[in-house]
Amino acid sequence: MAKGPVFYKVKKFDSIRQLLEMAKAEAGQSLAFRYKKNDEVVDVTYNDFYEDTENLGAALTDLGFGKSHIACIGENSYSWVTVYLTVLKSAGVFVPIDKELPQGDILNIINNSDSEVVFYAKRYEELFTAAAADGRLPNVRLFIGLDKPEDDDASLSFKKLLEKGKKLDRSAYDALKSDPNEMKMIVYTSGTTGTAKGVMLSEHNLVSSVYYGMQVSRVYDSCLSVLPYHHTYESVCGILVSLHHHATICINDNMSAVLRNLQLYKPSYIYLVPAFVEVFYSSIMKNLDKENKRGIFFKMIKISNALRKVGIDLRKKLFAKVHAAFGGRLIKVVCGGAPLRPEIGQFFDDIGISLINGYGITECSPLVCANNDYFNDWTTTGIRLPCVEWRIDEPNEEGIGEICVKGDIVMLGYYKQPEKTAEVLIDGWFYTGDYGYINKYEQLVITGRKKNIIVLRNGKNIYPEEIESYIQGIEYVVEVIVKSERNEHGEESALIAEVFLNEEKTEKEVLADIRKTCEELPLYKQIASVIIRKEPFVKTTSNKIRRSNVTN
Numbered sequence: 001m002a003k004g005p006v007f008y009k010v011k012k013f014d015s016i017r018q019l020l021e022m023a024k025a026e027a028g029q030s031l032a033f034r035y036k037k038n039d040e041v042v043d044v045t046y047n048d049f050y051e052d053t054e055n056l057g058a059a060l061t062d063l064g065f066g067k068s069h070i071a072c073i074g075e076n077s078y079s080w081v082t083v084y085l086t087v088l089k090s091a092g093v094f095v096p097i098d099k100e101l102p103q104g105d106i107l108n109i110i111n112n113s114d115s116e117v118v119f120y121a122k123r124y125e126e127l128f129t130a131a132a133a134d135g136r137l138p139n140v141r142l143f144i145g146l147d148k149p150e151d152d153d154a155s156l157s158f159k160k161l162l163e164k165g166k167k168l169d170r171s172a173y174d175a176l177k178s179d180p181n182e183m184k185m186i187v188y189t190s191g192t193t194g195t196a197k198g199v200m201l202s203e204h205n206l207v208s209s210v211y212y213g214m215q216v217s218r219v220y221d222s223c224l225s226v227l228p229y230h231h232t233y234e235s236v237c238g239i240l241v242s243l244h245h246h247a248t249i250c251i252n253d254n255m256s257a258v259l260r261n262l263q264l265y266k267p268s269y270i271y272l273v274p275a276f277v278e279v280f281y282s283s284i285m286k287n288l289d290k291e292n293k294r295g296i297f298f299k300m301i302k303i304s305n306a307l308r309k310v311g312i313d314l315r316k317k318l319f320a321k322v323h324a325a326f327g328g329r330l331i332k333v334v335c336g337g338a339p340l341r342p343e344i345g346q347f348f349d350d351i352g353i354s355l356i357n358g359y360g361i362t363e364c365s366p367l368v369c370a371n372n373d374y375f376n377d378w379t380t381t382g383i384r385l386p387c388v389e390w391r392i393d394e395p396n397e398e399g400i401g402e403i404c405v406k407g408d409i410v411m412l413g414y415y416k417q418p419e420k421t422a423e424v425l426i427d428g429w430f431y432t433g434d435y436g437y438i439n440k441y442e443q444l445v446i447t448g449r450k451k452n453i454i455v456l457r458n459g460k461n462i463y464p465e466e467i468e469s470y471i472q473g474i475e476y477v478v479e480v481i482v483k484s485e486r487n488e489h490g491e492e493s494a495l496i497a498e499v500f501l502n503e504e505k506t507e508k509e510v511l512a513d514i515r516k517t518c519e520e521l522p523l524y525k526q527i528a529s530v531i532i533r534k535e536p537f538v539k540t541t542s543n544k545i546r547r548s549n550v551t552n
Helices: 016-028 046-062 076-088 105-114 122-133 160-167 203-216 232-245 253-264 276-292 294-309 318-323 343-353 418-424 464-471 509-517
Strands: 031-037 040-045 069-073 093-097 115-119 142-145 183-188 198-202 220-224 248-252 269-272 332-335 354-360 367-370 386-393 403-408 431-436 444-448 477-488 493-502 528-535
Touching: 016 046, 016 076, 016 203, 016 232, 031 046, 031 076, 046 076, 046 160, 069 076, 069 105, 069 203, 076 093, 076 115, 076 248, 093 105, 093 386, 105 122, 115 122, 115 232, 122 142, 142 160, 183 203, 203 232, 203 367, 220 232, 220 253, 232 248, 232 269, 232 354, 248 253, 248 403, 253 318, 253 403, 276 294, 276 332, 276 343, 294 343, 332 343, 332 403, 343 354, 367 386, 386 431, 464 477, 464 493, 477 528, 493 509
Parallel strands: 031 248, 069 093, 069 115, 093 183, 115 142, 220 248, 220 269, 269 332, 332 354, 493 528
Antiparallel strands: 031 040, 183 198, 354 367, 386 403, 403 431, 431 444, 477 493
16 A cells, blocks of 8 residues: 555536536547447447437426426436436436335335426336326426337427427527536435435535545546446446546446446446445356366465566456456446455455445435545545545544544435434534544544444445334234344345234244235345244333344
């Protein structure tokens, strides 16, 4: 590790519109996006992308929605990104929706966010047609199908809307401006109907996350865009950072196709959660064992590391086969969303691919800190962004306490929930609910998560109360706590329901009923096993279960 971080020079910008105008002016003919359509790769230049956002913006403004709250739900796609940047450039507010949510939660978010326009993928056509017909979406005035070939009475076609925009005057859209410190995006946290919180992020928040984040960690000429776009990790740290750098964003069309797409697009960097990196690592180890070459491989690592100490770096040549599996050009993997095993970081560094770990939270737009390319320590989540102040609240003897953050990346608050906002924003400080300490090098070390949150190894945040509310609906369940099972590395890998019942049931019977009750929840929120208690849970004086007494 170097003696200290090296901060990069980053070109300043004040708005998302300016970011895209800079990209058009400086890299207009360069490729902004690559994606597959009917098994053919489509290339989109920065000029093309800018034109698409202008045309869509002109059409929306002409229809009277230049200042509206606009929701978008669907798989990662070029059309999704076009809607995203179009709205960020307008005077409106963008509302990304998690495509894995139950139908009730999707409708609740649209209503709670006061969205007047909804862009949607084909799979939601039936839901929105029915919801609009029976009055469950009273505020929505326009539905636009991202995959719809033609307009009909229920919704418009995204393709046709773009074509319409080409014929319209853009001046009204281009004149739209919003206060950079006012709400620009509402990102909803996980939760059932009535409990999800809408995180209000301003344009200044987004600009700051990109500008200061790029000072800490750089990107290169092309990326494979894998993680869900509704999450700020990919939509801000991935998409906006890449656009500012004028990189080519290659859109991954399917999670099962990541390795194939690495071969196809040959990216130089990629954003991932630790579970993905673990899969890559395991795959490499299995192949080595299959060929009976693990011992030889690690001997090569020792030789390579010894050569590096005297200034000779042969990693690209010595481990060429592994590099070829990643497309041959991969320089860097940016990792976040869950704890990362340090030995995995060490391994990738040993073979010549930088693994950069960071820490973020939606309420901080989302990036708080990241490891610097020249100051990388996999046991930490890195150094704070230059615009960030941080402190540890009420540290214990080991210096561990709640991580508190202040600065340009901290949210405005929770949409229409001032009480919830007041709980976490105090005198400008955001109380993250995550626990850790700051080491002597001013790097953040995460030691624990929020009191109740379960963070699975794939980066998914689970709010146990959400699942418990479903299970509590089973008649014979008196009390329930959802917790996690840990694998051999101490990572939270599966969900367990511990229950107290008012009648005799086997674990198999209870699990079957729970799965039936929770069937509308996403796969990562499903219960893997059940523990039946013989006694009620220990309670507080207010008759709440003491979760601290229920160990994982």
